[in-house]
Amino acid sequence: MLASGTAGIGLDILPFVDLSKLGGIILKSVTLEPRAGNPAPRIWEISCGVLNAVGLENPGVDALVRDVIPRLGSCGCAVIASIAGQTEDEYARCAEKLTECSAILAAIEINVSCPNVKRGGIEFGSDPDAVSSVVRKVRAATGLPLFTKLSAAVSDIVSVASAALESGSSGLALINTLPALAIDRVRRKPRLGNVTGGLSGPAIKPVAMRCVWECFKATGAPIIGGGGVMNASDAVEFMIAGASAVSVGTAIMRDARIPLRIVEELPRMIAETGATSVSEIVGTLRLDSTDS
Amino acid sequence: MIYGKSAGEYTAGVLVKNEETGKNIHLLAFRIFPSSKNHAQRRVDENSKISNPVSRKHAHGAPPLRPYPGQFYHFLCSENDSFERILRRPLSALDACGWETECTVNAENRSGNDFLLYFLVEIAGVGTQWLCSLEEGSRVDMLGPLGRGYPFVSFLKQAGCGFHTGEVSREPFLQEEISRNRDQKGGCASEGALKNVLLVAGGMGIVPLYFAALELERMGRNYTMIAGFRSKDKLFHGLNSLKGDVRIYTDDGTSGTKGMASDGLSAVDLSAYSVVFTCGPTAMMKAAHFMADAFGVPCYISLTSRMGCGIGLCGCCVVKGAKKNLRVCSEGPVFIASDFFK
Numbered sequence A: 001m002l003a004s005g006t007a008g009i010g011l012d013i014l015p016f017v018d019l020s021k022l023g024g025i026i027l028k029s030v031t032l033e034p035r036a037g038n039p040a041p042r043i044w045e046i047s048c049g050v051l052n053a054v055g056l057e058n059p060g061v062d063a064l065v066r067d068v069i070p071r072l073g074s075c076g077c078a079v080i081a082s083i084a085g086q087t088e089d090e091y092a093r094c095a096e097k098l099t100e101c102s103a104i105l106a107a108i109e110i111n112v113s114c115p116n117v118k119r120g121g122i123e124f125g126s127d128p129d130a131v132s133s134v135v136r137k138v139r140a141a142t143g144l145p146l147f148t149k150l151s152a153a154v155s156d157i158v159s160v161a162s163a164a165l166e167s168g169s170s171g172l173a174l175i176n177t178l179p180a181l182a183i184d185r186v187r188r189k190p191r192l193g194n195v196t197g198g199l200s201g202p203a204i205k206p207v208a209m210r211c212v213w214e215c216f217k218a219t220g221a222p223i224i225g226g227g228g229v230m231n232a233s234d235a236v237e238f239m240i241a242g243a244s245a246v247s248v249g250t251a252i253m254r255d256a257r258i259p260l261r262i263v264e265e266l267p268r269m270i271a272e273t274g275a276t277s278v279s280e281i282v283g284t285l286r287l288d289s290t291d292s
Numbered sequence B: 001m002i003y004g005k006s007a008g009e010y011t012a013g014v015l016v017k018n019e020e021t022g023k024n025i026h027l028l029a030f031r032i033f034p035s036s037k038n039h040a041q042r043r044v045d046e047n048s049k050i051s052n053p054v055s056r057k058h059a060h061g062a063p064p065l066r067p068y069p070g071q072f073y074h075f076l077c078s079e080n081d082s083f084e085r086i087l088r089r090p091l092s093a094l095d096a097c098g099w100e101t102e103c104t105v106n107a108e109n110r111s112g113n114d115f116l117l118y119f120l121v122e123i124a125g126v127g128t129q130w131l132c133s134l135e136e137g138s139r140v141d142m143l144g145p146l147g148r149g150y151p152f153v154s155f156l157k158q159a160g161c162g163f164h165t166g167e168v169s170r171e172p173f174l175q176e177e178i179s180r181n182r183d184q185k186g187g188c189a190s191e192g193a194l195k196n197v198l199l200v201a202g203g204m205g206i207v208p209l210y211f212a213a214l215e216l217e218r219m220g221r222n223y224t225m226i227a228g229f230r231s232k233d234k235l236f237h238g239l240n241s242l243k244g245d246v247r248i249y250t251d252d253g254t255s256g257t258k259g260m261a262s263d264g265l266s267a268v269d270l271s272a273y274s275v276v277f278t279c280g281p282t283a284m285m286k287a288a289h290f291m292a293d294a295f296g297v298p299c300y301i302s303l304t305s306r307m308g309c310g311i312g313l314c315g316c317c318v319v320k321g322a323k324k325n326l327r328v329c330s331e332g333p334v335f336i337a338s339d340f341f342k
């Protein structure tokens, strides 16, 4: 699947990626009202990763429902919309509006983990009670399957995950970017216009992997796993940790052909584990002491 | 809105020339090959409303997309499977040959039906350092041409640009040209609105404007180029072979007139020009905009910003414009100056 935020919010991706060969596309998070996002610069590269602070710039849910989703009806993969907000009501109203597109949408992802906005986002995501009430409101507003996207920057991700699932989330999306800071030593200034940003890419893969594994172990819920997936081996590792689908974000910025390459190489990577299908390897991390 | 934008393609370029032309500045030439468009692109070209007429024509093993002045390529600056330097680096095209155009930078590398792309790269960090230290024969992964270039009708046409829907109205001063061009069905009409163009370049801003100058020469148009550099060792020697009116300024007076491009700007009579193209430091572009505006002459600027995807997906390159956010990679890098300056 193409992760939220790097696959665009419109049709710009179509010339570059044959969506019909992929599992799904998760659209950029939308909010009730359009948002202008954060000041430039919005991106900074580090070793093995990237910091971004786009700040949920988006044209608003109405524009998505009116102009974008209807045109993705024939794209040939699952289309998932992502929602964010500053209040529970905003989340719920977004979900309600998106329900108009239930014929096309496969699910809604609830982003309670964006590190780049002042209110909402990660603020909700770190408190199990807040997550629970957001999810409950959204659940009441729509019949679409819900995936709650969590941050790893919480003390106990399992309790947040459980809260989401108990409140009606059908599954989990793990993980969002990690709050981070990069500094220009000479100028003694932050590298990003928003001061802090969210870290993504291979640098966060081990953290993401741990989150997927812990949440899978504790809940057994369907998980869209991701964070630093660059190739098919990474994807299979996430599956072994417990992800039944894998998302690719930062890698698309490097090369939009990577998701398709992963899909093509997946059978071989799975075969090397001795399994024959995705369902045979999901959550099969072996903790026994035998070597083979 | 798909305006003024050609969806670029992934290409493997073979480095055929790497010459240090100035202090930490390299001229790179890449041979690229007839289009091996990825499947998705071909599909879109063939059967969708989103496609544009030109790319459909080129769908099967046809020439690679031709870059126009102001467009850029997004370069991978590490090995394909590396996790270092994850992001690509944007570099403007300096010249292109092998399409309907002859090589002007240096024809000697060219054989048969090659397509060559030229870039001028200043080493500014680890990525450009990697690129500029490559040996001839290396293969480099590049994505392009990307973005919206300066308003050459032939570019607007390749990019689709609402040629058939009237969206080109954003280019009011080109209206007459455009309608003539549209009528001619495929023939490359003359671009009379570009009858006398003022090009104002500062530093590496020379890259797209050198390309623009070549393009204007090919079209037989007049132009004046004002080019400012820090000093002689940053100068691009290609300027010597331009046929137009080229005025060089250096901060330290080691070449041309001592001073900055903006000094050159105050020395010209703007009313003599039909349009201004500028690229360089913001202050210089701003000066050009306000002077041009005073004479009612349209002015185009080229912005830079830190990019992620380069193809309009991630929102990382967005800068604040006069009225709304501007997505530099796909709505730009070339903008009408008043979209940016208040």
Ligand SMILES: Cc1cc2nc3c(=O)[nH]c(=O)nc-3n(C[C@H](O)[C@H](O)[C@H](O)COP(=O)(O)OP(=O)(O)OC[C@H]3O[C@@H](n4cnc5c(N)ncnc54)[C@H](O)[C@@H]3O)c2cc1C
Binding pocket: A045, B072, B077, B087, B088, B089, B090, B091, B092, B093, B120, B121, B122, B123, B124, B125, B126, B127, B128, B129, B204, B207, B303, B304, B305, B306, B307, B333
């Ligand atoms: C549209 C456009 C066209 C350009 N054309 C040219 C050209 O023709 N010739 C040329 O020499 N340079 C050009 N530049 C600037 C060039 O992209 C940067 O110098 C280059 O990205 C620096 O990369 P680095 O790895 O060497 O530096 P680093 O500082 O190591 O790069 C780190 C990150 O910051 C980004 N970055 C750093 N400096 C810049 C910058 N000035 N602009 C945008 N991103 C930056 C890099 O892309 C990379 O993602 C252009 C920039 C843009 C936006």
Ligand SMILES: Cc1cc2nc3c(=O)[nH]c(=O)nc-3n(C[C@H](O)[C@H](O)[C@H](O)COP(=O)(O)O)c2cc1C
Binding pocket: A003, A004, A005, A006, A028, A029, A050, A052, A054, A056, A082, A111, A114, A149, A175, A176, A177, A199, A200, A201, A202, A204, A226, A227, A228, A229, A247, A248, A249, A250, A251, B308, B314, B316
């Ligand atoms: C530029 C950028 C923008 C993003 N925007 C969003 C967003 O709007 N909503 C969201 O839920 N996640 C967003 N993310 C997070 C990604 O979806 C993903 O969870 C994260 O980057 C980790 O995966 P990766 O390492 O594969 O990128 C964004 C990431 C990046 C790099």
Ligand code: FES
Binding pocket: B306, B307, B308, B309, B310, B311, B312, B313, B314, B315, B316, B317, B318, B327, B328, B329, B330
């Ligand atoms: S760099 Fe991604 S939208 Fe411009």
